[in-house]
Amino acid sequence: MRVGILTGGGDCPGLNAVIRAVTRKGIVNHGFDILGIKNGWLGLIEGKIYPLDLNSISGILPRGGTILGTSRTNPFRVEDGVGKIFSHIEKFEIDAVIAIGGEDTLGVAKKLSDKGLRCVGVPKTIDNDLSGTDYTFGFDTAVSVVAEALDRLHTTAEAHHRVMVVEVMGRHAGWIAVEGGLAGGADIILIPEFPFDLNEICAQILKRRERGKLFSIVVAAEGAKPQDASLITQTSERDAFGHVRLGGIGNMIAREIEMRTGIDTRVTVLGHIQRGGSPTAFDRILATRYGIAAIDLVKDEKFGLMVGLKGNRIVAVPLEEALAEPKTVDADLYDMAKVFFG
Secondary structure, eight states: OEEEEEEOSSOOTTHHHHHHHHHHHHHHTTOOEEEEETTTHHHHHHTOEEEEOTTTTTTOTTOOSOTTOOOOOOGGGSTTHHHHHHHHHHHTTOOEEEEEESHHHHHHHHHHHHTTOOEEEEEBOTTOOOTTOSOOBTHHHHHHHHHHHHHHHHHHHHHHTOEEEEEEOOSSOOHHHHHHHHHTTOSEEEOTTSOBOHHHHHHHHHHHHHTTOOOEEEEEETTOOBTTOOOOEEEEEEOTTSOEEEOOHHHHHHHHHHHHHOOOEEEEEOGGGGTOSOOOHHHHHHHHHHHHHHHHHHHTTOOSEEEEEETTEEEEEEHHHHTSSOOOOOHHHHHHHHTTOO
């Protein structure tokens, strides 16, 4: 059997661990030919496909990014994109495709599966917002980066008696903000699921000062928004999947806090730092387990599925279930985080 593997969407720590696991078990245990597809779905459109062997995956476990490259290509918005994909599937005699990605990449996988492509999905997003799995790989690394950043910002905030606003990733779901904020001792955490009141935030900061705590750390997910307001965006342009580029909520919050309280306020936007670097041990192991499970599904000819984590077990769920709706932060977890606000 000839199996193609691709990585789509934003890069993420742990991608190479999946590629390594799929290639290793596919070749050694199942006797498959493994083909690397360059730059996500774009590689299948352009026919940029090459063999992977055991030497190809040597030493890639601790590396961030992806040796296959990635893109945010939507073949359904490319002229004859779907036709070219199936043409190259036939040309390279690919029997199945393992697609590693988030909502957009796996959404394409689902549509192509409905058209006859034999594929298996692997959940990848640092936002941890895919249904059908308790955790996506890359999330633990992102949370660790946020926690370390907050540890460092605490010292300068305390020295200068400032409010520090930290903007983190999280378009639809605030998992990184909540767990990173909890781990890093944030005083206020703002997430997309629960619109915030700026007057309440300022009151909490001032109350903290009255207690003698002369600095505050505010963590805001990029998709957080004030009550009765829309998302803060960098541009009105949309990508191939219809998403606007978020960014700027941290600056808006900092400006309002300083204007309303008179307290010196600074902003740190972590941005792509959260995506980069070496994956944590947890993400390396989770990504490896996903890769092994994905190639085993191919071996068993079980397609149209996504591997996932339930408790400590690896499971397989239908792609439509994984894509039904974003997995958002529940009220109980956010209420627990609010215990430490102010």
